Amino acid sequence: MLISLLRLHARRYRKGIFCLALLDFVATSALLYLPALNAKIIDSGVVEGDVPVILYIGSAMIVVAVGTAAVYSGAVYFGSRIAMAIGRDLRNVIFDHILTLSPIEATRFGTPSLITRTINDVNQLQLLILTVLQLFIATPLLCIGGVLMASVQDLPLAGTLLASIPILWGVVAILLRRLRPLLRSTQSHIDTITKILREQFAGLRVVRAFVQEEHERRRFDASNREYTGLTIRVGRLMSLMSPCVMLIVNLSGLTVLWLGAHRIDSGDMQIGALIASFFYLMQVMVSVMMAASVAIVLPRAYVCAERIQEILLTDSSVVAPSASAGLPPIQGILQLQEVGFCYPGAEVPVLRGVDLTIRPGEATAIVGPTGSGKSTLLALVLRLFNVTTGEIFLDGVNIRKIAAEDLVKAVSFVPQKPQLFAGTVATNLRYGSASATDDELWHVLTIAQARDFVEALPGGLHARISPGGSNLSGGQKQRLAIARALLSKAKVYLFDDPFSALDSDTADRLRRALFLETSSAAVVIVSQRISMIRNLDRIILLEEGVVSGVGTHVELVERAPSYRDLVLSQSMQGES
Ligand code: ADP
Ligand code: MG
Numbered sequence: 090m091l092i093s094l095l096r097l098h099a100r101r102y103r104k105g106i107f108c109l110a111l112l113d114f115v116a117t118s119a120l121l122y123l124p125a126l127n128a129k130i131i132d133s134g135v136v137e138g139d140v141p142v143i144l145y146i147g148s149a150m151i152v153v154a155v156g157t158a159a160v161y162s163g164a165v166y167f168g169s170r171i172a173m174a175i176g177r178d179l180r181n182v183i184f185d186h187i188l189t190l191s192p193i194e195a196t197r198f199g200t201p202s203l204i205t206r207t208i209n210d211v212n213q214l215q216l217l218i219l220t221v222l223q224l225f226i227a228t229p230l231l232c233i234g235g236v237l238m239a240s241v242q243d244l245p246l247a248g249t250l251l252a253s254i255p256i257l258w259g260v261v262a263i264l265l266r267r268l269r270p271l272l273r274s275t276q277s278h279i280d281t282i283t284k285i286l287r288e289q290f291a292g293l294r295v296v297r298a299f300v301q302e303e304h305e306r307r308r309f310d311a312s313n314r315e316y317t318g319l320t321i322r323v324g325r326l327m328s329l330m331s332p333c334v335m336l337i338v339n340l341s342g343l344t345v346l347w348l349g350a351h352r353i354d355s356g357d358m359q360i361g362a363l364i365a366s367f368f369y370l371m372q373v374m375v376s377v378m379m380a381a382s383v384a385i386v387l388p389r390a391y392v393c394a395e396r397i398q399e400i401l402l403t404d405s406s407v408v409a410p411s412a413s414a415g416l417p418p419i420q421g422i423l424q425l426q427e428v429g430f431c432y433p434g435a436e437v438p439v440l441r442g443v444d445l446t447i448r449p450g451e452a453t454a455i456v457g458p459t460g461s462g463k464s465t466l467l468a469l470v471l472r473l474f475n476v477t478t479g480e481i482f483l484d485g486v487n488i489r490k491i492a493a494e495d496l497v498k499a500v501s502f503v504p505q506k507p508q509l510f511a512g513t514v515a516t517n518l519r520y521g522s523a524s525a526t527d528d529e530l531w532h533v534l535t536i537a538q539a540r541d542f543v544e545a546l547p548g549g550l551h552a553r554i555s556p557g558g559s560n561l562s563g564g565q566k567q568r569l570a571i572a573r574a575l576l577s578k579a580k581v582y583l584f585d586d587p588f589s590a591l592d593s594d595t596a597d598r599l600r601r602a603l604f605l606e607t608s609s610a611a612v613v614i615v616s617q618r619i620s621m622i623r624n625l626d627r628i629i630l631l632e633e634g635v636v637s638g639v640g641t642h643v644e645l646v647e648r649a650p651s652y653r654d655l656v657l658s659q660s661m662q663g664e665s
Pocket of ligand 1: 435457460461464
């Protein structure tokens with residue numbers, strides 16, 4: 090999974106990776122050559138007292154060392170660029186894929202997890218790529234080359250060196266085996282902590298209002314402590330690693346020196362060869378440690394790759410065709426036939442047998458108690474979800490056959506919870522129509538009864554809006570959302586409780602202007618306030634997912650007892 094993911098995304102950078110490998114090869118080879126030069130300078134220069142040879146070989150060593158450093162920095166530069174580029178591509182791919190998911194799949198992952206996967210998990214993969222890119226040539230080359238070069242210097246000493254590799258690797262492997270499961274669970278702990286943090290920061294006001302800080306702090310404390318404990322255990326094992334490794338490296342060094350001293354004594358070997366062998370030993374040990382660093386990053390990266398693939402392999406349950414074949418300009422006749430819907434995992438359907446036709450020039454109200462399925466019905470028309478039974482047609486064409494773009498252009502929507510984005514008033518409105526002029530913006534703002542407050546904002550149309558519109562009141566957000574929907578000049582308008590956060594006066598003015606502006610379109614308006622919709626030709630009463638009454642206000646008051654109750658309760662509050 091990890092490998093297939095990386096191979097797919099590294100493909101574009103084949104050339105860069107090849108250059109990197111070449112640079113690494115050159116630099117490592119040079120590094121391997123240095124101890125041999127060192128041996129030569131000692132044996133032919135120092136021991137013989139030959140100053141020109143010392144100067145000659147010495148300057149060669151300086152050139153090789155400086156050259157190696159330069160080539161290595163080139164390799165690191167390329168490696169970082171490639172790793173970061175692959176990370177960027179991955180984030181793009183994940184982001185694009187998340188945008189195609191329907192709310193059903195998005196809820197299954199949950200927002201915090203989607204964010205962690207896009208940022209943190211990709212970072213882990215990036216780290217792995219960086220480590221591997223820097224080591225995949227250097228490590229084996231240094232290890233094998235070190236042993237070979239050492240055996241050129243002196244065969245028995247190279248044997249010692251060869252023997253110390255499995256010992257060092259064995260110790261490192263034992264530690265890594267105990268480390269892996271710990272590293273794996275740290276990743277899921279980060280997920281948990283992010284989840285708690287996000288939830289609590291998002292609900293900060295609520296937490297304050299209900300004086301729940303103490304409780305929340307305890308909850309956070311518990312998972313934080315668990316995470317800390319885990320990290321400490323990781324730290325302990327890691328701190329064990331360094332002394333163990335040093336012990337083995339030094340013991341091997343000692344063995345090399347001891348054996349070498351005897352062989353020099355007996356005249357089988359020169360002093361330069363001994364020093365070179367010692368350097369090769371160090372280089373080989375370093376290469377083993379480099380391999381270990383990959384082994385540390387690997388398990389975490391593996392888990393992250395799995396989590397990323399999980400997103401990428403999730404297909405949206407709502408797939409729209411890329412082009413709607415032969416669709417004439419949309420008039421806006423919306424037909425719902427026997428529509429039923431059941432949320433995945435829910436036992437009872439939210440909607441059953443809803444039959445409805447809405448024509449251009451008609452405004453239809455949907456009223457009903459909360460939870461009766463009003464918002465769900467609008468979501469089905471927008472095709473956020475697929476209907477479970479029945480069909481929805483737009484101008485006689487099944488909406489499953491209409492491209493997402495065309496559907497969005499034809500159907501404009503004001504959600505119950507107005508969603509604004511970071512930017513300005515103007516950028517938010519232009520989500521409705523990217524090419525709208527300022528005059529058009531002011532026009533829709535006037536209809537939405539938002540002109541006054543937008544004018545009062547510093548900067549007017551260019552006033553800043555915080556992420557999620559958090560610097561505006563509920564009513565202001567709602568009116569901007571209405572203005573945005575009006576801007577798109579759709580054939581069908583869906584308003585989900587657009588007056589809920591407005592005072593009656595404003596709501597009344599908005600209602601008049603709104604119906605005037607949309608008089609030639611098909612309008613569906615969900616509202617809890619009878620006073621806002623009582624004048625409409627048609628009111629649909631939705632109860633527990635079933636249409637239990639259709640008619641004018643007067644007809645429904647006569648026929649539908651629950652509608653009458655609703656009217657009575659609101660008139661008692663002085664509403665109508
Ligand atoms: P209304 O807008 O009339 O208040 P909704 O359409 O929002 O009602 O919700 C109708 C029912 O569907 C509710 O009982 C609610 O529990 C359920 N519901 C709404 N959204 C979801 C969801 N994403 N997953 C599962 N059930 C949901
Ligand atoms: Mg609702």
